[in-house]
Amino acid sequence: MLNEYSLMMPEKIYSGNNSLEKLKLLVMDKYKKVAVFTDRGIRGSGIVDTLFDILEECKIPIVVFDELPSEPTWMEAQKTVDAFKEESADCIIAIGGGSVMDVAKLASIASSGEYGVKELLEDPLRGVKQVPAILIPTTAGTGSEATPNSIVTVPEKNLKIGIVNPAMIADAVILDGRALIGLPKKIAASTGIDALAHGIECYTSNKANPFSNMFAMEALKLIFNNIIPACERQDAVEEKNNMLLAAFYAGVAITASGTTAVHALSYPLGGRYHIPHGVSNAMMLLPVLKYNKEACLKEFSEIYDEVIKKEQGLSQEEKADLLLIEIDTIIKRLEVPLSLKAYGVSKSDLEALVHDGLEVKRLLVNNKRTVTEEAARMLYLEAMEAEG
Template sequence: MNPFTFQAPSNILFEVGASKKIVDLAGDYGARRVLLVTDKGVRGAGLTRAVEAGLAAAGLALIVFEDVVADPPSHVIETAAALCRDEAVDLVVSIGGGSALDTAKLVAYLAKTPDRLDDIYGVGLAKGARLPLILVPTTAGTGSEVTPISIVTTPSTEKKGVVSPRLIPDWAILDPELTLGLPPHVTAATGIDAMVHAIEAYTSRVKKNPLSDQLARKALALLAANVRTVFRDGGNLEARAEMLLGSMLAGMAFANAPVAAVHALAYPIGAIFHVPHGLSNALVLPHVLAFNRPAAEPLYAELAELVRPGYRAASAADGAAAFIAEIVAICRDCEVPASLSAVGIREADLPKLAEDAMKQTRLLVNNPRDLSHDQVFAIYGDALAGRAVSA
């Protein structure tokens, strides 16, 4: 018997047009003053318009914080939390990508407790109350709408996480219509990000469990079957819905069986060079998979049959090779840049990247294979040069 703990949101609503029901949910909480956390791009695209109009029509006071940026810096989160307190908000709603959702989680918590952000980095340190929280993703990628995790960029450009059940929302609202406008390159990056969540949850060394395994497998099957379609045809609502569902399931998986070295190596790329998180993951993914293969080969072979429907591996070695080859093909077909140099990273940047990646001990402990500083440096070197991954 392998004991485990599994945590998930109390309520999930998956439906075309589901975001229109936020007004009714606000009424269920008796809310009178609502903070909407989003970013200028999402709001400018009109994705919050219906919710804003509905809240106004219901007579609720709406305060909008639209200054979220990618890889949210600590000062942005603290500013939003101060606004939430000053405006006596009683419900936090977020519509946006992972950065907006991560920001909203911490705002709902910090506005309700005396805790300082600097004091709750790590696992289980946020123990106080929070405001009611409704999260609505506009990308099929981060799964943040169902996780107890918020990632923050510190003033020193280090990425730190706050991990606590207090950050799990009251409602996760999945509305595929809100993802229809994503441009192809964002669709690809966020979709591959969700695939990484499923893969790393399934191979996580520390907390892998039967529930996370089933969620990760279903998520990866949905994502692999649809990511090329939504990249080519962003208006395909059915495929968009499958991607959003897969992203959410992957989020539930990695919330309980945490991610590992792909994320550990991706975080410094995003924090230092402001490369979007999903793209940062995609750039190092094939190289980390190749490194992990000696320790994860049987699990990779099991996943091969999900990303290549109908495939049956003759051996674990063949299956692992097929799995890595298919992931490389998906990255290629979705036009992920072939190297770190394509996003402006130089050889002189690798020591800093490796140094910062090694600080991600919360993630590296989950990796199926231990990594040294020199091995991390070598993986970055392979990714910088765009070396072909040998499957």
């Protein structure tokens, strides 16, 4: 565990039933023009209408960017940033999933025209905050609303790459469970498993510390107790609120610690095969956790004691095994795809995946057990041969 550590968080956070109404406090009489970042799917939901009504009540002109693609390339992100620059808006409100929030965060630091997304990929810390950003997640998973990270696909490298800059920490966050009503189960499930991965990875990271452990453990408690009803029942607003809190807490844990080999090995799956981020993490989660078990017995045991606690008097290894069984049960119950073959990935792709995965050194250095070339090959093979 690190001896020195720090914590970054948004300046203001509102959570709970009807917290979207707090938007009035954040924007009334403060801005001349607001840019709303969202996507077509989210715009069709009632939560965006509520946001528009609030902004109309505040008498603030708005411009809407709703053509943001899911899991964008850096070029697609740049296109949106360029369109935003033309509008001279002095505030950003992003309402959507991780991709929407990630592009909005890039726009908040890249609107001067002095540099673009490509330059930020090469030198992330070049960016400085130019426009305040208010983030409203509509999925409980990515934790983008809490992090200084923006993930973009880099086609020329067949990878997703994270641009990390403290200036991208949101100025305000609103967590309202109503934003998750109507979210399809498969999206709720995959993003929820993403949050679960964040919690476990941050707790077992080489950079884990008291700050990250506190938020990661609280996230895991909420996830294990709420993820199934939150995904399976549209009327489970309390559970959806809890999952939003969990995803936020796990995002805060990322800022203080960092994810590990699960995310590192999943990035090529998104970059090469366009597998949704939450799904690719679910595919790699159990293989990596099993591989890491011998190096993470203490951490797995602690998570069992705090989160599951079904049996007493167990050894660390027994607790670790039961934790992995519990995760497997949740993933299968939620019917998240686990087999790479379902996405057309075959053994002929293996060496390219291994090469690309091992390039994500920013995250692999956090993994308690070294991921060798042989190990990466084994982990991808396990995901290829998985059922479901």
